[in-house]
Amino acid sequence: MSKRRRTYPFATAATELAFALAAFGCGLFDAPVWVAGLAAVSMLAYWSWSRRMVLNRLRGAAWMTVSSLGTVTIVSIVAGAYWLGLASGGSI
Numbered sequence: 001m002s003k004r005r006r007t008y009p010f011a012t013a014a015t016e017l018a019f020a021l022a023a024f025g026c027g028l029f030d031a032p033v034w035v036a037g038l039a040a041v042s043m044l045a046y047w048s049w050s051r052r053m054v055l056n057r058l059r060g061a062a063w064m065t066v067s068s069l070g071t072v073t074i075v076s077i078v079a080g081a082y083w084l085g086l087a088s089g090g091s092i
Helices: 009-028 033-050 052-057 060-087
Strands: none
Touching: 009 033, 009 060, 033 052, 033 060, 052 060
């Protein structure tokens, strides 16, 4: 009998926070937008890998809905963090 692997939600949340902080740092230090885009693509890849067990169970419209909402949310978080970094660049 195989043992089911436990998920570590704290580690997953900490990794996602690290991606958001990286996007904030890109904005803070005036990095080009493509670097923030690279952070967004990396965060999307990590998100799809960390939720692969749930996503593999979904089919059709449910999979597309969850994936598109996750993508929009992640892009919004990274864009917002980059913008906050740009806005606070002169005040820190």
